[in-house]
Amino acid sequence: MSKSAKSKSRSGHPGRNPSAGASKFENQVREAMRPYAAQLRAFFNQRHSSTDTEAGIEGLVTLLTVHARLRNKVAASELDHDALAIQFTDLRAIGDEVAVACASMLREFMLFLAESGRWSSSVEEFKSVFDLISAQGGDSPVVVPELDEASADARWAKLPMVGTARELLGWVGSGRQVTSNGLLMQSDLVAAAAAVGLVVQLDPVADAQPMPWILRPGTGIATMSQLPKLGAYWDALLRAGALVIRDGKVSPNSAVVEALFAESGFGARGAKDLVAEGIYAHLLLNAVGPDADHTIVQMAAALLSKAGSANPPPTALAFSVPDPGDLGPEQAHLQPMLEQAVPGAEALLRAVESEGMVRIGKHIRVPRVLRAPLERALTRVAEEILS
Numbered sequence: 538m539s540k541s542a543k544s545k546s547r548s549g550h551p552g553r554n555p556s557a558g559a560s561k562f563e564n565q566v567r568e569a570m571r572p573y574a575a576q577l578r579a580f581f582n583q584r585h586s587s588t589d590t591e592a593g594i595e596g597l598v599t600l601l602t603v604h605a606r607l608r609n610k611v612a613a614s615e616l617d618h619d620a621l622a623i624q625f626t627d628l629r630a631i632g633d634e635v636a637v638a639c640a641s642m643l644r645e646f647m648l649f650l651a652e653s654g655r656w657s658s659s660v661e662e663f664k665s666v667f668d669l670i671s672a673q674g675g676d677s678p679v680v681v682p683e684l685d686e687a688s689a690d691a692r693w694a695k696l697p698m699v700g701t702a703r704e705l706l707g708w709v710g711s712g713r714q715v716t717s718n719g720l721l722m723q724s725d726l727v728a729a730a731a732a733v734g735l736v737v738q739l740d741p742v743a744d745a746q747p748m749p750w751i752l753r754p755g756t757g758i759a760t761m762s763q764l765p766k767l768g769a770y771w772d773a774l775l776r777a778g779a780l781v782i783r784d785g786k787v788s789p790n791s792a793v794v795e796a797l798f799a800e801s802g803f804g805a806r807g808a809k810d811l812v813a814e815g816i817y818a819h820l821l822l823n824a825v826g827p828d829a830d831h832t833i834v835q836m837a838a839a840l841l842s843k844a845g846s847a848n849p850p851p852t853a854l855a856f857s858v859p860d861p862g863d864l865g866p867e868q869a870h871l872q873p874m875l876e877q878a879v880p881g882a883e884a885l886l887r888a889v890e891s892e893g894m895v896r897i898g899k900h901i902r903v904p905r906v907l908r909a910p911l912e913r914a915l916t917r918v919a920e921e922i923l924s
Contacts, residue, residue: 715786832878
C-alpha cells in the first residue's frame with residue numbers, strides 16, 4: 538500500500554481513534570448510561586435480535602463518546618444539535634451508509650429517552666435534534682437541499698405559480714375594494730379569476746357547493762369560496778405581505794411586489810418562497826372532508842412530506858384505494874375512510890401539480906427549491922390542526 542493510501546485509511550469511526558481525543562470520554566459515557574442500561578437494552582430488544590441489540594448499544598457508546606468529545610461534556614440523556622451536525626460531517630466522510638446507520642441508531646435512542654422521560658434538554662432542542670437525525674437517515678418528512686443562488690433563481694423562474702402570482706398582482710394594480718372580511722367584491726370575481734387562469738361567469742344564484750381547483754370554462758360562481766385557486770393565491774399574497782388591506786381597499790406592497798417580480802437575488806427568492814408556503818398551507822387547511830373531518834388533510838400532508846423526502850412515494854401506490862376485502866379483519870374498518878381520503882388527497886396533489894408545486898410521474902416529488910416553504914407549511918398546518 539502506498540504512503541498516500543495509508544494516510545487516508547481510518548480505523549473505525551474517527552472519534553474512536555485515541556489521537557482524536559475521544560477515548561478519554563468512553564468510560565464516563567458508559568458510567569452515565571449505567572442507570573438506564575437495562576431499560577435501554579429491553580427497549581432495543583423489542584425491535585431487534587439480542588445480537589443486534591448488543592452491537593447497537595456498543596455502537597451507541599461510540600457515537601456518544603464522539604459526541605462528548607465534540608461538546609467537551611458528557612451528557613448521555615441529551616444531544617447537541619451543533620455538535621451532532623459536525624459529527625455527521627465526519628460520518629458522511631466515511632460513507633453515506635455509515636451515516637444512515639448511525640442516524641437510525643441515534644433516532645431510536647432519542648425515542649427511548651423521550652418514552653422513558655429521560656430526555657434532559659428542552660422540547661425545542663429535542664425537535665431540532667430529531668429533525669437533524671431524521672434528515673441524515675433519509676427519514677425526514679422533508680429534505681431541504683442547499684442550492685446555489687443561480688440554480689435557485691433558475692428553478693423559481695420555471696414555476697407556473699410565480700407567473701400566476703404576478704398576474705394576480707398585476708390585476709390588483711393600484712388597488713381594489715374589498716369586503717369587510719378582506720374578500721374580493723362579487724363584481725370583481727370574474728376578472729380576478731381570469732388573472733389566475735380561470736374562465737368563469739357570475740351567477741348570483743349559483744349553488745354554493747365546493748368547486749374543483751380547475752373549473753370548466755363558463756362555470757357559474759357566486760362567491761369567492763367557489764374559486765379555491767383564486768382563494769389560495771389571494772390568501773398567500775396577503776400572508777406574504779405582497780398585498781395590504783387598509784380602509785376597505787387592498788393595495789400592493791411595493792417593496793414585496795418588486796421582489797416578487799425580480800428574477801434574481803435573496804429578496805426575490807424570499808418573496809416567492811413565502812407565497813409558495815402560503816399556497817401549500819391554504820390548500821391543506823381547506824382540504825377538509827364532511828363534518829370537518831381532517832383525514833384528507835392528514836393524508837395529503839403525509840404524501841407531500843414523503844414527496845419532499847429522499848424516498849418519494851410511488852404514485853400508483855399513493856393513489857390506490859384497496860378493494861373491499863383486501864384489508865385484513867383488523868383494518869377493515871378503515872375502508873370507508875380510505876375511499877374518501879385517498880381521492881381527496883389525490884385531488885389536492887393534482888391541484889398543486891398544476892402550479893408546478895409537485896411533480897407526479899412514476900413517483901410523487903416536490904421540486905427541490907420548494908422544500909423549505911413546504912416544510913414550514915406542514916409545520917403550520919400541524920400546529921393549527923392540533924390546536
